[in-house]
Amino acid sequence: MNTDYFDRFLPLIDAEMRKVLGNDFPFYAGHYGMLRYHMGWVDEAFRPAVVNSGKRIRPVLCLLACEAAGAPAERALPAAAALELLHNFSLIHDDIEDDSPTRRHRPTVWALWGRPQAINAGDAMFTLARRALYALAEHHASAVQMLNVFRNFDEACVRLTEGQYLDMSFEGRMDVTVDEYLSMIDGKTATLIGASLYIGALIGGAALETRSALAEFGRQLGLAFQIQDDILGIWGDEAVTGKSAASDILARKKSLPVVYALADTKVGDALRTLYARPIEDADVPAVLDLLADAGAQPYAASAAQSAHQHALEALDASGVLADDNPAGQALFALSESLLNRSS
């Protein structure tokens, strides 16, 4: 896509988020310091730092949806900031739940300040994300519009916790169904991306049909992206993804290809036997053979393709793809760049 939008939006999103996490009352320096560290703005001694801080996909989609609906993107900035902070809340807690000591090549919050403070830091990020939304009142939003934004935001939060529950519950299970898997990624990833578009379009003044079509575009985009991620986690090119090949196999992740193969009558039992104990490098070829026998890669590729197709249909139905709507065109270009990747 045209990177002008990123160049224009990212500093605005950053500034809006810094306002929300800007409390500098001395008693709470350590508290807000942890949050700013997680965002990549300071180092672990709370000195200013510049580090890679994530792709900011959700807020950019939100701003594009607002602009595609016909209003200045700036009007949706408080919501864009809220969505990115919410995503970062989930990362802080995910890192504790997954016992991950590093994120983006730096120690995670819990690794530096311990789990108790990190749990509370995540709670703070969660509630500050919500607080970011009140600045919509300074951008011409009515009370009814704001309540509608809150409602969508809060429903996405509920789905986020449901998806996270499912994801963690899969670890100890060999009977995960494809439906459960799809509900998991819908809650954990797709709903929030859908909400980002819905909320942006709502603030931009779009009619209900346009908002709903854009939400569906975002949801399907999220599903397609996540399923692609599952494919790359098993068959991705190590040199391109930066993760070790078959990393999801070694982690025994219940990703879509695995869930599909576990339900296969031919290979299911053999795969369950392998997945019942830790998987070593030497086991990987056997797992790959079983996945191949089940046709797990073409199945997953077709599921990703189908979600991709549904995303484009919904985007088209939203009516923002007109030639005179550059933000709508940018939504199309961004979704294509997200889905045509090899890493």
Place this chain on the structure above:
Amino acid sequence: MNTDYFDRFLPLIDAEMRKVLGNDFPFYAGHYGMLRYHMGWVDEAFRPAVVNSGKRIRPVLCLLACEAAGAPAERALPAAAALELLHNFSLIHDDIEDDSPTRRHRPTVWALWGRPQAINAGDAMFTLARRALYALAEHHASAVQMLNVFRNFDEACVRLTEGQYLDMSFEGRMDVTVDEYLSMIDGKTATLIGASLYIGALIGGAALETRSALAEFGRQLGLAFQIQDDILGIWGDEAVTGKSAASDILARKKSLPVVYALADTKVGDALRTLYARPIEDADVPAVLDLLADAGAQPYAASAAQSAHQHALEALDASGVLADDNPAGQALFALSESLLNRSS
């Protein structure tokens, strides 16, 4: 106080909370089951149970404030449920942060289902508390009124995480000031009690001055209650409190009497020396002597008394203490029963 209010309110609060946690979609049975377990409604196999489930102080104060403001208490039920669920979110995460294996004589959520799921269960309780508020729309609340409720609720959430941060940060410190201590209990306890009254009064249609006075009543009530708790944690009668005498000394808790004595020029150094390593039963008399030398008990008693006095002044200023306002009278009676206790 007249217990009729509790008899009338508790079943209503309970029913409202059960609606919020009532998701029975099979995929999420384990997720919502954990939340219902924490609330005391089911046992660990998710079979119906009846267990002691807390005093429900916050929702009762909220409903009384609504009724004292002149509207039916039922109108504030969604907010009452939200406040109690929010309190319970904080308990689920506190139990993980404090590594507490039991609460109310049952295993805590993390002790049964592990820390990762318990962190996420707390997040779910947090977001479902917020979701409970939307039912206000079914009780004649306008969008502006609802936004005002949200705002107070969210500010209380921010203060809750700030207070919790301070509380945990005190553990490793010997230089905690009385001001920091007061900010900690203000965030961790008092602000949410104040918000319970503010929100109830707001829904009841009270003018800003009445709401603010009731919020201050609640805040001071919370401060007085917490300082009393600190006094009982050191000098309480074991037979009455049910906790071992001097339990807060053995836990080296930085409660108000201790913070005060640590800052005392006469005994501070000696107390710091004792608190620098784990405290055994045999050390308790020496700590008690130092606290006595610093005058820590009369100091804390006077701080509690002062907050109690401020609470009553604010309640009086709110104007709800008229003879023809039984709910206002009940607020007075409830605060007296909370503050005239020995356990």
